[in-house]
Amino acid sequence: MSRTLLTYAEIRHHQLRQVSFEAVSAAAHIVQDQDQIVTCLFYGSAEDPAEVERYAKELFAHGTKRLYTIAHTDLETYHAEAYFQAFHHVVTTVQPHVILLGHTALGRDLGPRLASAFQAGQLSDVTDIQQQGEHIICTRPLYAGKAVEKRTIQGSPTRPAIITIRPNNIPLQPVQDTTPSRDVVALPYTPPTLRSIVREVVRKTSGKLDLSEAKIIVSGGRGVKSAEGFQPLEELASVLQGAVGASRGACDAGYCDYGLQIGQTGKVVTPEIYIACGISGAIQHLAGMSSSRVIIAINKDPEAPIFKIADYGIVGDLFEVVPLLTAAFRDLLQKQQA
Amino acid sequence: MDIWVLLKQTFDTEEKITLVNGNIDDTGVKYIVNPYDEYAVEEAIRIVERQGGKVTVLSIGPEKTGEALRTALAMGADEAVLITDDRIPQDEWAIVHVLTAYLTGHKPDLILGGNFSVDHGAGQVAIRLAHQLDIPHVGSITKLDITADGKAVVQRDAEGDIEIIETAIPALFTAQQGLNEPRYPTLPxxxxxxxxxxxxxxxxxxxxxxxxxxxxxxxxxxxSLPPARQAGILLKGDMHEQALDLVRRLHEDAKVI
Structure with a gap:
């Protein structure tokens, strides 16, 4: 029996998100025999055809065999009902056994509605995926990573298994050099009667990486002392092309937006490098960042719990250390470029 | 306004997790109202304080969950419903099946819940319920206004961007941090x-x-529990040397830069 594995390709700031390629790789992880990996992509009708062409190329290179597209003004930005309508149509057309989306703002919102519509199961925020016989086995964190569970799910063409994957966790399959068969299928869209309208999208993040996808995170805690105190962290992050995060302490103190909060409340992140500046390391914060590959702690207090889990620790004043680090990284990166 | 709030009781976020015989040990663990659900309770109470109505908190869970519901009542919710049954499996489809059945025959104007629970963290139940009840939803909101003509205008946090969405009522919303500052229950x-x-x-x-x-x-x-992280190297020397040493180690030893 051959199955269709459907992934969703998400566009953000005129790029396909990394997690969309990870979704294709996750499908490749469980692919068997004659299974086919296909992807769907939605965009506004004003989208530049050259950009869509580029998206298609990138997806084919990562392992997608066929791309389904839906273009409509309703789909220009995320709209829960419009995107549901489009996705529902793809699912009934393609009849996939499995649907893979990123566990992003979009995937979190769309996945459960789709699952409900198809009376299907869903596993959310998955960090690993395997096929064992008839079953798909997914690993996912509990308590923001303080524990880990493996759950099993089965899908069928009428009741697909829905899986949202956590960014930065599924390793990418090597990019293929094959001449892609340009198999792009445009599907129609029937506008539903919308019960809600998106009046406005206030872009506060243009160009900035989302924390969940950042490879390097520079994070500040109470030790940052004020909103202005984040400035040296911003500079370090910018040199490293990373993102700035924060502890609950810093957010509660009003130094920064709750959108930056990392922890069991807030975001869970798994970057390559996590630099904790002036963060003591409360359990609920550690839950949100302990799976980072390399953890660096900078804190005045040598007894701070963060040092117990950090790979490298510097006992010192972050306002002295962080600018020195920024300079040292800048030197290294310039040498590498030269 | 007939407002229903979906509530879950969870471990306090400062609790460590330990396993006994392959299960999570809750001996001596402090339980709380799931923090995101607490925002939902607070918001519901504020709406009723402004324009009248009733707040009912609804939960599925073991008997112990009654404590969390009592907390919501003490904050100002009007009624509580707890569905306790060992035959309900830990699966979002099944849980929503029960909630949908229970809410059939009720006519909520608003349903509020948390963005996700800090234990299982799937964030599925509320949005699935909106679908089963055939009402619109907006997930992860940081502001909620009910307009004079009976619509809701909300702000949704979409990974840092803010979407301003107007929706018909009845509708379901899930609360994100920043929606409000939940009150503490008073003695009265x-x-x-x-x-x-x-x-x-x-x-x-x-x-x-x-x-x-x-x-x-x-x-x-x-x-299972994740592998424990070990304390690494505490760098030495003056701050300038430590900074250079760290960058060198990241480059040469850890090879992450």
Missing amino acids: GIMKAKKKPFRQLTLDDIPSFSWDDFAARTSRLEL
């Missing part, structure tokens, strides 16, 4: 809560509940 509030209606039910008490198609769609195979 706690006293009053003891007299407020509190219903505890099993599946047998829900007339619309059907065993057809109730089966869990997912099941747990294994539960």
Whole structure:
């Protein structure tokens, strides 16, 4: 029996998100025999055809065999009902056994509605995926990573298994050099009667990486002392092309937006490098960042719990250390470029 | 306004997790109202304080969950319903099947819940319920206004961007941090809560509940703890040397830059 594995390709700031390629790789992880990996992509009708062409190329290179597209003004930005309508149509057309989306703002919102519509199961925020016989086995964190569970799910063409994957966790399959068969299928869209309208999208993040996808995170805690105190962290992050995060302490103190909060409340992140500046390391914060590959702690207090889990620790004043680090990284990166 | 709030009781976020015989040990663990659900309770109470109505908190969970519901009543919710039944599996489809059956026949104007629970963290139940009840939803909101013509205008946090969305009512919303600052229960509030209606039910008490198609769609195979992280190297020297040393180690030893 051959199955269709459907992934969703998400566009953000005129790029396909990394997690969309990870979704294709996750499908490749469980692919068997004659299974086919296909992807769907939605965009506004004003989208530049050259950009869509580029998206298609990138997806084919990562392992997608066929791309389904839906273009409509309703789909220009995320709209829960419009995107549901489009996705529902793809699912009934393609009849996939499995649907893979990123566990992003979009995937979190769309996945459960789709699952409900198809009376299907869903596993959310998955960090690993395997096929064992008839079953798909997914690993996912509990308590923001303080524990880990493996759950099993089965899908069928009428009741697909829905899986949202956590960014930065599924390793990418090597990019293929094959001449892609340009198999792009445009599907129609029937506008539903919308019960809600998106009046406005206030872009506060243009160009900035989302924390969940950042490879390097520079994070500040109470030790940052004020909103202005984040400035040296911003500079370090910018040199490293990373993102700035924060502890609950810093957010509660009003130094920064709750959108930056990392922890069991807030975001869970798994970057390559996590630099904790002036963060003591409360359990609920550690839950949100302990799976980072390399953890660096900078804190005045040598007894701070963060040092117990950090790979490298510097006992010192972050306002002295962080600018020195920024300079040292800048030197290294310039040498590498030269 | 008839407002329903979906509430879950969770471990305090400062709790460590330990396993006994492959299960999570809750000996001596402090329980709280799931922090995101607390924002939902607070928001519901504020709406009723402004324009009248009733707030009912609804939960599925073991008997102990009653404590969390009492907390919500002490904050100012009017009624509580707890569905306790060992036959309900830990699976979002099944849980929503029960909630849908229970809410059939009720006509909520608003349903509020948390963005996700800090234990299982899937964030599925509320949005699935909106679909089953055929009402619109907006997830992860940081502001909620009810307009004079009976619509809701909300701000949704989409990974840092803010979407301003207007939606018809009835609707379901899930709360994100920043929506409000939840109040603490006062002593008079706690006293009053003891007299407020509190219903505890099993599946047998829900007339619309059907065993057809109730089966869990997912099941747990294994539960484990992540490998513990070890303390690494504390760097030495003056700050300038330490900074250079760190960058060198990241480049040469860890090879992450």
